[in-house]
Amino acid sequence: MSENQTSPEDFEMDPLNRVRAYHHRTKHGFGRYAASPGFMDWETQPDPFRRFEGAAQTPLPLSADQLPVLYAELFTPGMIQPAPLNQHSVGQLLELSFGLSAWKQYGGDRWALRCNPSSGNLHPTEAYLVASGVDGLEDGVFHYVSHDHALEHRCSFQPPLQGFLVGLSSIHWREAWKYGERAFRYCQHDIGHALGALRYAAAVLGWKVRLLEAWGDDDIASLLGLDRQGDFVDAETEAPDLLCLIETSNMNGDEPDIDTLVAAAKAGVWAGQANTLSKTHNFDWPEIEEVSTAAHKPRTEQSLVAETFGNTIPPLPPTLCELTAAELIKQRRSAQSFDGVTAIPAKTLYRILDATLPRDDLPPFDVGCWPPKVHLVVFVHRVVGLPPGVYLFCRSPDAEPKFRNTLKQGFKWERSEGCPSHLHLFRLIRADAKQAAITLSCQQAIAGDSAFSLGMLAEFEEGLSEGPWVYRRLFWECGLIGQVLYLEAEAAGVRGTGIGCFFDDPVHELLGIEDVTWQSLYHFTIGGALVDNRLQSLPGYWHLQR
Ligand SMILES: Cc1cc2nc3c(=O)[nH]c(=O)nc-3n(C[C@H](O)[C@H](O)[C@H](O)COP(=O)(O)O)c2cc1C
Numbered sequence: 001m002s003e004n005q006t007s008p009e010d011f012e013m014d015p016l017n018r019v020r021a022y023h024h025r026t027k028h029g030f031g032r033y034a035a036s037p038g039f040m041d042w043e044t045q046p047d048p049f050r051r052f053e054g055a056a057q058t059p060l061p062l063s064a065d066q067l068p069v070l071y072a073e074l075f076t077p078g079m080i081q082p083a084p085l086n087q088h089s090v091g092q093l094l095e096l097s098f099g100l101s102a103w104k105q106y107g108g109d110r111w112a113l114r115c116n117p118s119s120g121n122l123h124p125t126e127a128y129l130v131a132s133g134v135d136g137l138e139d140g141v142f143h144y145v146s147h148d149h150a151l152e153h154r155c156s157f158q159p160p161l162q163g164f165l166v167g168l169s170s171i172h173w174r175e176a177w178k179y180g181e182r183a184f185r186y187c188q189h190d191i192g193h194a195l196g197a198l199r200y201a202a203a204v205l206g207w208k209v210r211l212l213e214a215w216g217d218d219d220i221a222s223l224l225g226l227d228r229q230g231d232f233v234d235a236e237t238e239a240p241d242l243l244c245l246i247e248t249s250n251m252n253g254d255e256p257d258i259d260t261l262v263a264a265a266k267a268g269v270w271a272g273q274a275n276t277l278s279k280t281h282n283f284d285w286p287e288i289e290e291v292s293t294a295a296h297k298p299r300t301e302q303s304l305v306a307e308t309f310g311n312t313i314p315p316l317p318p319t320l321c322e323l324t325a326a327e328l329i330k331q332r333r334s335a336q337s338f339d340g341v342t343a344i345p346a347k348t349l350y351r352i353l354d355a356t357l358p359r360d361d362l363p364p365f366d367v368g369c370w371p372p373k374v375h376l377v378v379f380v381h382r383v384v385g386l387p388p389g390v391y392l393f394c395r396s397p398d399a400e401p402k403f404r405n406t407l408k409q410g411f412k413w414e415r416s417e418g419c420p421s422h423l424h425l426f427r428l429i430r431a432d433a434k435q436a437a438i439t440l441s442c443q444q445a446i447a448g449d450s451a452f453s454l455g456m457l458a459e460f461e462e463g464l465s466e467g468p469w470v471y472r473r474l475f476w477e478c479g480l481i482g483q484v485l486y487l488e489a490e491a492a493g494v495r496g497t498g499i500g501c502f503f504d505d506p507v508h509e510l511l512g513i514e515d516v517t518w519q520s521l522y523h524f525t526i527g528g529a530l531v532d533n534r535l536q537s538l539p540g541y542w543h544l545q546r
Helices: 008-012 015-025 071-075 087-097 172-204 217-224 258-266 286-294 325-331 346-355 399-406 434-440 460-464 470-491 504-511
Strands: 056-059 100-106 109-114 125-132 140-145 150-156 163-170 208-211 239-247 374-380 389-394 424-430 452-459 495-499 518-527 536-539
Touching (some): 015 172, 015 286, 015 460, 071 172, 071 325, 087 125, 087 172, 100 325, 125 172, 163 217, 172 208, 172 286, 172 470, 217 239, 325 470, 346 374, 346 470, 374 434, 374 470, 389 399, 460 470, 470 495, 470 518
Antiparallel strands (some): 056 150, 100 109, 100 536, 125 140, 125 163, 140 150, 163 239, 374 389, 389 424, 452 518, 495 518
16 A cells, blocks of 8 residues: 555544644655645646626626725724725725736736735635625625626525625635645635735725634535535535624624524525536545545634733834735735845844734734744845844744744754844854755745745644644634735835745754644745746736726
């Protein structure tokens, strides 16, 4: 039996061990990549746009560019007057979170980019809206079609709810088509990015987003119609991920009762048949469905942790960015290569790291309030005022002693002069770490040609001790951090790129991590981007005559 086949013992694993086993078998290592097709099977390339044929479509206005709010203003709580809730503002929210930001064209190929990034631009994330009493919209459940910037009316019913909810799901197949077994991880990163994108877009409208943490996956599936098998005949299924309450000015903030809302949706009138994304699937990845089942979230008590982070860190220092938030969100791109020369000031690095700290009332971490479980190992290459080397950034003070107990003896743990005292940043090794970063990132030059790159170290076993489903939330936290990094990089006049391809255990070995206390779940890089002038750009909605 080959290493990647399921053994009889695997079937006896409990969900937690199945999640652990999935994580370990989908690691990339020197000389061994996680199982994947290994080539692009263009014949079966999934359609990037889900549609529900037969569901009535409501086109949304395209007006996010008219929003005058500056990116800098998003970081002063209470600064932005809440927008009135209507079809117009809902359209702006969706345009800035999951809408198309541009089309790229090269030779005979043209592909769309979106405000939310996605591993391989495959976009497994689907977005839904549950609306009640929104001016200009009927009541019920809607699916958002980013290509058309339109809502498909999936279910007609009167939700017992004031305002609206946004739900997210993942079509695992879209990522698995290219990445095979590791794809489940990437779908979870993308959900974190999408949640961040939603939170920033809501902030532009003066709204808040609250993750409804108590909802179980089955509750979300029933509400959004993802469990209606008859609507997905010959179509790739969607796994429920999360549901958020959007808090606008005219809401009292009460969370909807789960049973009442789900029962009302089930009794509604449903319409639409999901489209087939690939006419055949030449590869099946049963491990993905198995880990998805094992990491299934049951309904839980409302978060047991405090309602706020209650942290006392100083306010985020001002950004120098003068762009409007809509401009910045739409210009966000992944750098495909870096120039290998651009350096950023240490102050810029500090602002970027500071923005990854959770603060009450500031996007995006105020969506939920689990304590930070993800910390950063930073490879500093070109930062003026900071010696190159490997640094550790603890996103919460309590992580520092835990790291001191587990990381390699002999690290320096040096503080840098001029680093704000609330930033728990330590230099572990003073060295040129460019080649190490490249090697660890599956030999991708983007990790070394930048100003700095980083790995996200999650408190893995401690996280999983809450339940196997927390495996997904660890990746969501990484995705949220990634979304901060993307926008902060643009705001600083440089550019970022998420890195899902890295050699897991070699990263741990560099730091002396011998067990699963810490696991690196996502990497990122930021620097001076090289722009490929062969690619032509078109506006995101050039194809719509509105
Ligand atoms: C979770 C995640 C992992 C990624 N991994 C890589 C990577 O390993 N290498 C790379 O060059 N780009 C990577 N990217 C960048 C994507 O390819 C990029 O987001 C996608 O092509 C869409 O382009 P855009 O970000 O400009 O919208 C990753 C992005 C995400 C969100």
